[in-house]
Amino acid sequence: MAGLFGGSALAPARRALLSWLPFVAAIPLLWVVQRTLAEQPDWEYAFQNINHIGIAIILAVSLNLVNGLTGQFSIGHAGFMAVGGYVSAVLLMRGPAQDPYRLFFIASIAAGAGAAALAGWLVGKPSLRLRGDYLAIVTLGFGEIIRVIIENTPLFGRAIGLSPIPRYADFTWIYTAAIATILVSKRLRDSTHGRAFLSVREDEVAAEAMGVDTTGYKVRAFVISAGMAGVAGALSGSFEGNLSPQSFTFVRSFEVVAMVVLGGMGSITGSTIAAAVLTLLPEYLRAVANLRMVIYSVALIVLMLVRPRGLFGTREAWELFPWRKRRGAPRAVELTEALIDVRHATIRFGGLTAVADFSLQVKPRELVALIGPNGAGKTTVFNLLTGVYPPTEGVILVAGRDTRGLSPHDIAHLGLARTFQNIRLFRELSAFDNVRLGCHHLTRESMGAAVRHGQLSLVEEEWVAKRSDELLSIMGLLHRRDEIAKNLPYGEQRRLEIARALATGPKALLLDEPAAGTNQKEKTELMQLIRGIRDRFGVAIVLIEHDMKLVMGVSERILVLDHGVTIAQGLPREIQTNPRVIEAYLGEKYAREHAGQIAAGQVQP
Amino acid sequence: MAELFQHIINGISVGAIYALIALGYTMVYGVLKLINFAHGDVFMVGAMVGWYVARWTGESQSPSIGGALLIALAAMLVCGTLGFVIERLAYRPLRNSPRLNSLITAIGVSFFLEYGGQYLFGPNPRLFSVLPRQAGLHVGPVSLGYVDVVTLVVSVALMIALQRIVYHTKIGTAMRAVSFNSNVAALMGVNIDLVISFTFVLGSVLAAVAGILYASKYPTVQPLMGLMPGLKAFVAAVLGGIGNVPGAMLGGLVLGLAEQIVSGYVSSTWRDAVAFGILILVLLVRPTGLLGRGEAEKV
Numbered sequence: 001m002a003g004l005f006g007g008s009a010l011a012p013a014r015r016a017l018l019s020w021l022p023f024v025a026a027i028p029l030l031w032v033v034q035r036t037l038a039e040q041p042d043w044e045y046a047f048q049n050i051n052h053i054g055i056a057i058i059l060a061v062s063l064n065l066v067n068g069l070t071g072q073f074s075i076g077h078a079g080f081m082a083v084g085g086y087v088s089a090v091l092l093m094r095g096p097a098q099d100p101y102r103l104f105f106i107a108s109i110a111a112g113a114g115a116a117a118l119a120g121w122l123v124g125k126p127s128l129r130l131r132g133d134y135l136a137i138v139t140l141g142f143g144e145i146i147r148v149i150i151e152n153t154p155l156f157g158r159a160i161g162l163s164p165i166p167r168y169a170d171f172t173w174i175y176t177a178a179i180a181t182i183l184v185s186k187r188l189r190d191s192t193h194g195r196a197f198l199s200v201r202e203d204e205v206a207a208e209a210m211g212v213d214t215t216g217y218k219v220r221a222f223v224i225s226a227g228m229a230g231v232a233g234a235l236s237g238s239f240e241g242n243l244s245p246q247s248f249t250f251v252r253s254f255e256v257v258a259m260v261v262l263g264g265m266g267s268i269t270g271s272t273i274a275a276a277v278l279t280l281l282p283e284y285l286r287a288v289a290n291l292r293m294v295i296y297s298v299a300l301i302v303l304m305l306v307r308p309r310g311l312f313g314t315r316e317a318w319e320l321f322p323w324r325k326r327r328g329a330p331r332a333v334e335l336t337e338a339l340i341d342v343r344h345a346t347i348r349f350g351g352l353t354a355v356a357d358f359s360l361q362v363k364p365r366e367l368v369a370l371i372g373p374n375g376a377g378k379t380t381v382f383n384l385l386t387g388v389y390p391p392t393e394g395v396i397l398v399a400g401r402d403t404r405g406l407s408p409h410d411i412a413h414l415g416l417a418r419t420f421q422n423i424r425l426f427r428e429l430s431a432f433d434n435v436r437l438g439c440h441h442l443t444r445e446s447m448g449a450a451v452r453h454g455q456l457s458l459v460e461e462e463w464v465a466k467r468s469d470e471l472l473s474i475m476g477l478l479h480r481r482d483e484i485a486k487n488l489p490y491g492e493q494r495r496l497e498i499a500r501a502l503a504t505g506p507k508a509l510l511l512d513e514p515a516a517g518t519n520q521k522e523k524t525e526l527m528q529l530i531r532g533i534r535d536r537f538g539v540a541i542v543l544i545e546h547d548m549k550l551v552m553g554v555s556e557r558i559l560v561l562d563h564g565v566t567i568a569q570g571l572p573r574e575i576q577t578n579p580r581v582i583e584a585y586l587g588e589k590y591a592r593e594h595a596g597q598i599a600a601g602q603v604q605p
Numbered sequence: 606m607a608e609l610f611q612h613i614i615n616g617i618s619v620g621a622i623y624a625l626i627a628l629g630y631t632m633v634y635g636v637l638k639l640i641n642f643a644h645g646d647v648f649m650v651g652a653m654v655g656w657y658v659a660r661w662t663g664e665s666q667s668p669s670i671g672g673a674l675l676i677a678l679a680a681m682l683v684c685g686t687l688g689f690v691i692e693r694l695a696y697r698p699l700r701n702s703p704r705l706n707s708l709i710t711a712i713g714v715s716f717f718l719e720y721g722g723q724y725l726f727g728p729n730p731r732l733f734s735v736l737p738r739q740a741g742l743h744v745g746p747v748s749l750g751y752v753d754v755v756t757l758v759v760s761v762a763l764m765i766a767l768q769r770i771v772y773h774t775k776i777g778t779a780m781r782a783v784s785f786n787s788n789v790a791a792l793m794g795v796n797i798d799l800v801i802s803f804t805f806v807l808g809s810v811l812a813a814v815a816g817i818l819y820a821s822k823y824p825t826v827q828p829l830m831g832l833m834p835g836l837k838a839f840v841a842a843v844l845g846g847i848g849n850v851p852g853a854m855l856g857g858l859v860l861g862l863a864e865q866i867v868s869g870y871v872s873s874t875w876r877d878a879v880a881f882g883i884l885i886l887v888l889l890v891r892p893t894g895l896l897g898r899g900e901a902e903k904v
Contacts, residue, residue: 073705075712126889134888136640136708137843140836141881148878250832254712261709290724297716301695304710308702 023183027176034171047171049283054174055236056275058181060259061268062228065185067257068266068314069194070221071201072128076139077229078252079146080116082245084230085237086156088112089165092238105168109177109234116230117223119146124222129215143253150245161244162237169238177235181228186268188224197221198266258300264310269317274310338397339364339508339540340416345384345394354380355564358394362508362540367531369543369551372561373584378544379421381561382510385542386418387411399507413441415507419497419514421544427486431477431496434485435468438503468503474536475499475529491518495529502533508540509533515550523547527554548585552576560584607746612869613862618753618822620861621760625815626838627845627853628767629808635784635848636804638704642711643691645835646718647684647809649828651816652733653726654680656826659735668735676735680813688809689802697798715835722828730827733820756818763811764854771850776803784848837864837880844887846897855895859883 038047059077066074088108095104119142127138150156157163188194196217199207204214237243259278263270281299285292338361345358355377362368370378383389384396387408396403398414406414417438426434443464445457472478475495480488488496494514501509511530515523531554534541545551551558551572558575560568562584568575575581626648633641658664658679664672695714699707742749771777779800782790791797819834820826841860845852860880868876887894 067705071705073708123885126885130888130892134843134892137839138885138888141840141884144836145878145881148875152872152874251716254716257709257712261705265703265705291720293716293720294724297713297720300713301710301717304706304713305695305698308699308706 020183023179026179027172030172030175038171049280051171051174051239053276053279054171054178055232055239056256056259056279057178057272058174058232058235059229059256060263060271060275061178061181061185062225062232063256064260064263064266064268064271065188065197065221065225065228067260068264068271069189069197069201070218071265072218072222073136074139074222074225075136075250075253075257076123076141076143077225077256078248078250079139079143080120080226080229081233081236081252082143082146082150082243082248083119083233084109084112084116084227085233085243085248086112086150086162087115087230088234089162089237089243090155092166092168093162093164095166099166099168102168105166105238109231112234113227113230116233117227120223120226121219124219124226128218128222140250140253143248143250147245147248150248156245157243159245161242161246163242165237165241165243167238167241169235174235174239177231181231182268182272184224184228189266189268193217193220201266262300262303262310264312264314266314267310267312267316270310270312270315273312273317337363339366339399340385340542341395341397341400342381342385343395343397345391345396347380347384347389348392353564355384355561358384358561358564358566360559362542364507364540365534365538367534367541367543367554367556369545369555369558370561371545371548371551371558374546375563376561377564378561379512380564382418382512382542382544385411385510386416409441412504412506415505416510417501417504417506417508418510419494419501419512421512421516423493423497425485425493425497425500427484429485430482431472431485431488432468432481434496434500435471435503436464438471438500439464439467439505442505471499471502474502474533491522494518494526498533502537502539506539508542509537510542510544512544513546514543515545515547523550527551530554608869610747612865614747614749614753616862616865617858618750618756618861619865620841620858621756622815622819622822622857623834623838623841623861624854624857625760625763625811625818626834627841627857628764628850629812630839631842631845631847631849631853632771632780632804632808634842635850636780636787636801637696637700637707639696639707640711640839641696641805641808642708642835643695643714643718644808644812645831645833645838646715646722647687647691647831648812648816648819648835648838649722649826649831650687650718651680651684651809651813652820652826652830653722653816653828654683654813655735655817655820656731656733659733664735673735677814677817680817681810684809684813684816685806688805688812692802692805697801719828719832726826726828728828730825730830733824733826735817736821750822752818752822756822759814759818763814767807767811767850770807776800780804833877840880840884843884844894846894849894849896852894852896859895 037043038050059081063074063077066072088111091108091111092105095108099105123138123142124135127135151159189197196207196212199210199212200214200217207214236247255278259274260271262278263272263274281296282292285295288295340360340362342358342360345355346353347355358377358381360368360381370381372378380389384391385398387403387406387410390404398411398416401414403411403414426437429437443460445454445460449457469478469481472481475498477488477492477496477499480492480496485493485496494516498509498511498514501511514530515526518526527550530541530543533539543551543555555572558568558570558572559566560575560578560581562580567580567584568578570578626644629644629647630641633639633644655676658676659668659672662672662675664676691714695710696707699710736752736755742754769777771780779790779795780803782793782795783797783800787797790800815834816831820830837860838857841856842853843856844859845854845856860883863883864876864879867879
């Protein structure tokens with residue numbers, strides 16, 4: 001894939017779209033089945049069951065997010081289903097009589113899902129911060145209240161229910177939604193968010209200690225799950241053609257819980273299969289109609305006693321076949337100590353090769369200088385490292401991660417901060433605000449929290465202010481705190497840029513000619529300061545500098561570029577006596593004429 | 606004003622029944638940390654046993670105090686046994702598995718009792734009359750039904766008895782010890798299995814009495830009659846502070862009063878929403894309940 005779209009900014013978007021292709025391709029297939037089978041009279045009864053299974057799958061898989069993955073216990077799923085069903089039915093019954101492209105239908109499903117998600121938020125927000133079984137009780141209560149509200153509201157048809165609802169939902173719609181539900185929950189589970197869900201289930205205290213916002217994740221899982229139940233309700237109403245409050249009792253909620261538990265907590269395939277089994281089971285028990293629910297409940301108790309982890313446990317169906325090769329099996333990894341690891345990076349602008357075959361490893365806390373004459377490609381190297389330009393060839397790893405395809409802000413998140421040769425402060429903002437902006441990616445407050453002055457937002461603001469003052473003070477700029485950045489003297493602007501870069505909490509700091517335009521004394525002081533920053537913050541520093549004498553004292557390793565080519569690399573002593581460096585700096589003619597002195601180490605560039 | 610008093614009287618009467626059921630929930634939760642969803646159906650079984658015994662002895666035709674006592678004792682005996690059997694067969698094997706499993710089993714047992722009852726008893730409500738028909742008390746315009754008087758007397762007596770058992774007997778001390786920390790209690794020589802069985806029996810016996818009182822008040826019996834009172838009694842237990850015995854009593858009374866006042870002054874159709882509205886409010890404002898103590902989890 002990378003080869004196909006290599007370097008293109010659209011590559012990630014295309015990759016994401018392509019991954020949904022099988023799903024999109026499945027829709028016409030469902031439609032074909034619908035036309036050839038489902039609409040045949042012989043198959044009517046079978047497809048009625050199949051469609052019921054589809055709706056049950058949506059319910060079970062969505063509840064699995066909360067009960068299975070996140071380990072909470074919701075027993076009010078039917079309530080959210082009712083919210084979605086009724087909202088969408090009310091809209092559909094008042095919508096246009098003709099809906100040839102089903103746009104209004106889709107909108108009504110979305111409205112139902114949104115309403116159910118909102119209800120989920122309202123119920124989940126207060127109850128999910130509590131541990132234990134409270135959620136079970138609250139969701140149970142919620143399911144009952146919803147029913148009471150429906151039975152008392154004329155808009156919802158009171159106890160009689162709503163009818164006729166336009167019957168748009170058919171096999172294709174239901175299974176499109178079911179597959180989408182499965183895909184969404186599988187992808188969520190396989191992501192970092194899914195692991196956060198699991199961590200809440202396993203141990204909330206440990207999860208918090210790992211930085212997982214447990215309440216936040218519980219609420220998220222709950223809201224997503226409620227929204228999906230809303231979709232199931234909307235489809236169910238439109239499939240049956242009517243809705244009545246009796247279909248959303250506690251028994252319905254409990255059936256869904258039973259599906260999740262029977263399938264195995266957290267197993268998506270388990271929920272899917274259990275949804276099918278438990279939907280069909282009552283059909284087969286119809287012969288003993290009176291004893292149906294008795295058998296059902298006994299079967300459930302026995303199952304819990306005999307196989308308490310459900311059919312699949314926490315595994316998926318395919319994991320039951322051990323011979324199937326596991327994807328993502330452990331593979332040998334090359335352990336690298338390097339914080340920044342550039343391997344054979346080349347960048348061409350049209351015909352011009354700005355940097356050729358550049359390799360550089362920077363270890364944590366190392367201080368490396370990048371020197372070279374004007375136009376050697378030093379700043380281009382920085383632009384490559386920070387993702388301003390993608391390399392034409394080669395790989396750049398930052399903190400062990402391949403940065404190809406990452407945008408500059410992603411790379412900043414990885415821990416790379418930089419300053420600019422031609423100062424790029426936020427000119428009209430105060431020095432203080434410039435540094436505070438550096439803290440941006442360290443904060444997590446949402447816009448909502450900022451508006452309502454949430455606890456986190458206040459705590460973070462205080463912390464950002466304190467951190468910014470500290471950095472200003474370290475860089476000797478505290479007295480300039482509230483001055484507009486553009487009014488600062490040149491040297492101070494450069495220091496402010498360093499303070500801003502440090503505010504991002506970097507692992508490596510890239511300084512592009514920090515000493516440019518300052519006098520000799522200031523330069524020497526600045527170099528001391530840079531060393532001090534390294535020691536104090538424990539960051540690695542890559543320093544671009546023009547003046548070779550200056551970097552000799554401060555850097556531990558020097559890399560020399562000329563015309564985009566690395567001509568020398570090594571300890572300061574070695575660089576000083578390297579003939580190619582001298583040639584680059586002092587000219588070919590000079591180097592030839594003073595060859596003897598150079599060899600004796602008497603000439604230094 | 607008289608109307609208000611009437612609502613208060615009715616509220617206390619219903620509340621006392623809720624409190625009796627809530628005690629069973631709260632004690633089981635205390636020792637097992639399990640919401641025993643089947644408890645409301647044990648309550649139903651109590652009423653149903655009462656109905657069968659009344660028919661068998663002919664008490665339903667000519668109820669007498671002695672007959673009512675006999676019926677109550679029979680119901681208590683059957684429910685006590687039922688509670689013991691449920692715990693032994695359905696909950697004990699799952700004591701060390703995730704709580705979710707016990708909850709599912711509890712709901713399974715609840716369904717079993719409801720639909721089993723429906724199979725044996727038929728789904729239709731039947732008239733229930735085991736208490737002698739007598740006029741109640743009249744204090745001015747406020748009337749106090751005979752059933753209400755009996756309910757109040759019986760529940761207060763039972764609650765005092767329970768209080769004595771829990772706080773002044775050896776087994777009561779053991780119950781509180783298990784509820785506090787079952788592992789430590791076991792190390793101190795408390796027979797955990799015995800205590801848990803006893804708790805179930807005790808709760809079920811109270812539920813049986815509540816079932817008979819409730820069925821006498823409305824005077825009908827039907828297999829799903831345990832569902833709503835069961836849920837509400839659970840809310841009462843949470844309201845009072847789950848695991849807390851006096852809390853369950855208080856919660857039951859508060860809930861009964863709130864319900865009667867809402868159905869008296871707003872609309873009786875909203876009565877069922879009151880309980881769950883209160884529940885959500887409690888969880889928002891004071892999740893440990895009125896008398897519950899907050900417990901910090903040890904890390």
